[in-house]
Amino acid sequence: MKILISPSKYIQGKNALGELSRYGKALGRNLLVLADDFVMKMTRGLIEEGNTDAAVTLTFERFTGECSRSEVDRILGIAREKGADVIVGVGGGKTLDTAKAVAHFGKLPVVIAPTIASTDAPTSALSVLYTDDGVFDEYLLLPRNPDIVLVDTEIIVRAPTRLLVSGMGDALATYYEARVCYGARKTAMCGGQPTMAAMALATLCRDTLFKSGYLAKLSSDANIASEAFEEVVEANTLLSGLGFESTGLAAAHAIHNGFTVLKEAHGLYHGEKVAFGTIAQLVLENAAPEEIEQVIEFCQSLGLPTTLEELGITEGVEEKIREVAAATCAEGETIHNFPYVVTPEMVFNAILLADRLGQG
Ligand SMILES: [Zn+2]
Numbered sequence: 001m002k003i004l005i006s007p008s009k010y011i012q013g014k015n016a017l018g019e020l021s022r023y024g025k026a027l028g029r030n031l032l033v034l035a036d037d038f039v040m041k042m043t044r045g046l047i048e049e050g051n052t053d054a055a056v057t058l059t060f061e062r063f064t065g066e067c068s069r070s071e072v073d074r075i076l077g078i079a080r081e082k083g084a085d086v087i088v089g090v091g092g093g094k095t096l097d098t099a100k101a102v103a104h105f106g107k108l109p110v111v112i113a114p115t116i117a118s119t120d121a122p123t124s125a126l127s128v129l130y131t132d133d134g135v136f137d138e139y140l141l142l143p144r145n146p147d148i149v150l151v152d153t154e155i156i157v158r159a160p161t162r163l164l165v166s167g168m169g170d171a172l173a174t175y176y177e178a179r180v181c182y183g184a185r186k187t188a189m190c191g192g193q194p195t196m197a198a199m200a201l202a203t204l205c206r207d208t209l210f211k212s213g214y215l216a217k218l219s220s221d222a223n224i225a226s227e228a229f230e231e232v233v234e235a236n237t238l239l240s241g242l243g244f245e246s247t248g249l250a251a252a253h254a255i256h257n258g259f260t261v262l263k264e265a266h267g268l269y270h271g272e273k274v275a276f277g278t279i280a281q282l283v284l285e286n287a288a289p290e291e292i293e294q295v296i297e298f299c300q301s302l303g304l305p306t307t308l309e310e311l312g313i314t315e316g317v318e319e320k321i322r323e324v325a326a327a328t329c330a331e332g333e334t335i336h337n338f339p340y341v342v343t344p345e346m347v348f349n350a351i352l353l354a355d356r357l358g359q360g
Pocket of ligand 1: 170
């Protein structure tokens with residue numbers, strides 16, 4: 001069976017946060033807005049000024065920084081006490097995942113408002129929980145996607161460029177991983193086989209990055225929310241989000257997960273490791289040289305890592321990459337979406353060859 005899932009409404013543009021009550025009103029009248037201290041300081045005034053509809057009550061609550069069961073329970077208690085009927089998450093990954101989890105356990109609708117475009121997580125029906133000490137706890141697979149995803153590009157353009165570029169690294173993988181899953185008729189995150197529609201979104205995601213990625217990076221440097229910037233925010237958030245969730249992941253993300261076993265890679269962002277994983281996947285697939293070259297040149301133009309040295313791995317390379325390759329092929333990893341068996345030896349070779357290509 002083929003399945004496509006998505007949020008009910010996706011809204012993107014300058015000052016989109018000022019439209020919160022206009023669109024949130026369809027879901028409820030008492031909105032609990034969750035943000036960490038930094039984001040609260042940056043956005044609370046804008047949200048209050050832009051949303052003066054007397055029919056809508058806004059209550060602000062501080063997110064303490066960890067997406068854990070205890071934080072979710074605490075906020076759920078506040079939501080009940082205040083009679084909130086909509087949860088709104090404003091900020092980065094952990095704030096948004098917490099908002100999704102609170103809404104899920106409280107059986108309430110949720111509005112997701114990312115303030116950075118560094119991953120494709122905002123639109124997904126997935127929340128990652130950690131322990132209070134920040135150790136991975138569990139994946140919470142939610143029965144539905146967010147009700148509204150509200151993307152304010154005037155806020156995102158002021159975030160550090162490295163975050164946008166990392167988001168492009170994450171989005172870059174979408175098409176190449178989708179292609180593997182589509183060809184192999186694999187079951188995606190959404191529980192069904194990929195649709196043509198999801199494949200078209202993944203393809204458009206790649207084409208948009210190649211067309212507008214570099215100008216979007218310059219736009220971010222200059223804090224100008226240009227049309228190229230708007231296109232790339234949409235690619236990073238909507239096209240990549242729908243694409244990955246409704247087509248599936250393959251080697252690029254499995255190799256990313258493999259790299260997380262090395263302490264050297266801990267200072268890197270998700271999309272930076274995924275970008276290198278994408279190049280390694282293409283080598284693994286023995287893709288056309290022009291295609292691999294196009295991806296490498298794109299990464300280099302943005303400053304995404306294309307060599308092991310840029311990933312911080314300079315000593316004991318062979319031993320470390322053997323560890324990465326073993327972790328990449330662990331049971332349950334998405335590399336097993338390949339239509340043939342991929343061994344750690346094949347991954348090891350692909351990573352070393354990708355590094356050679358990246359140096360050239
Ligand atoms: Zn990703």
